[in-house]
Amino acid sequence: RKEVEQDPGPFNVPEGATVAFNCTYSNSASQSFFWYRQDCRKEPKLLMSVYSSGNEDGRFTAQLNRASQYISLLIRDSKLSDSATYLCAVTNSGYSTLTFGKGTMLLVSP
Amino acid sequence: DADVTQTPRNRITKTGKRIMLECSQTKGHDRMYWYRQDPGLGLQLIYYSFDVKDINKGEISDGYSVSRQAQAKFSLSLESAIPNQTALYFCATSDPRLAEETQYFGPGTRLLVL
Numbered sequence: 001r002k003e004v005e006q007d008p009g010p011f012n013v014p015e016g017a018t019v020a021f022n023c024t025y026s027n028s029a030s031q032s033f034f035w036y037r038q039d040c041r042k043e044p045k046l047l048m049s050v051y052s053s054g055n056e057d058g059r060f061t062a063q064l065n066r067a068s069q070y071i072s073l074l075i076r077d078s079k080l081s082d083s084a085t086y087l088c089a090v091t092n093s094g095y096s097t098l099t100f101g102k103g104t105m106l107l108v109s110p
Numbered sequence: 111d112a113d114v115t116q117t118p119r120n121r122i123t124k125t126g127k128r129i130m131l132e133c134s135q136t137k138g139h140d141r142m143y144w145y146r147q148d149p150g151l152g153l154q155l156i157y158y159s160f161d162v163k164d165i166n167k168g169e170i171s172d173g174y175s176v177s178r179q180a181q182a183k184f185s186l187s188l189e190s191a192i193p194n195q196t197a198l199y200f201c202a203t204s205d206p207r208l209a210e211e212t213q214y215f216g217p218g219t220r221l222l223v224l
Contacts, residue, residue, distance in 0.1 A: 046213075091211075102150065
């Protein structure tokens with residue numbers, strides 16, 4: 001089993017749609033979780049951290065399920081500008097390195 | 111000015127050549143990282159450094175070496191470049207004093223090895 005797995009997509013959705021991404025991780029000792037956004041051939045940029053209680057930032061909601069070892073990202077009211085690849089990242093136990101998933105591509109169409 | 115900069119932004123080189131990619135940061139972070147990204151493979155950690163005197167291998171360090179010249183500078187070298195090192199290379203930094211130690215990435219270096 002790979003350490004961090006994501007559905008590669010692409011997810012094709014119309015503007016205004018709600019879309020959800022999941023990410024599973026294998027290291028039960030992981031402590032910190034993040035969602036990054038990466039535009040084509042650009043650097044990843046932090047979208048949001050993921051807290052145990054779940055957290056929301058505008059149209060974006062992140063959830064963590066430690067028992068099942070997955071994190072999720074929900075995007076409501078999708079915009080054309082949301083088109084990008086979304087990477088989940090998980091810390092490795094005992095260190096502060098991150099393991100990244102391969103990313104899920106989102107394409108929002110008019 | 112960008113907090114994390116990388117030079118060069120694009121590089122074409124030939125098999126067997128030695129090249130160096132440089133990363134500088136003005137964020138004051140102690141921790142720095144080098145990743146490579148290949149299409150469909152995500153980000154893979156090459157080397158990381160938690161302070162000037164601490165260098166660690168990542169998951170794919172073979173064929174690479176690094177130098178941490180100062181807190182703000184972390185260089186990646188390809189001793190003898192080969193075509194399968196063609197990739198997009200990112201430098202990143204983080205601050206362990208923060209409750210959530212997120213990583214901040216430079217703009218990347220596109221490397222083509224012929």
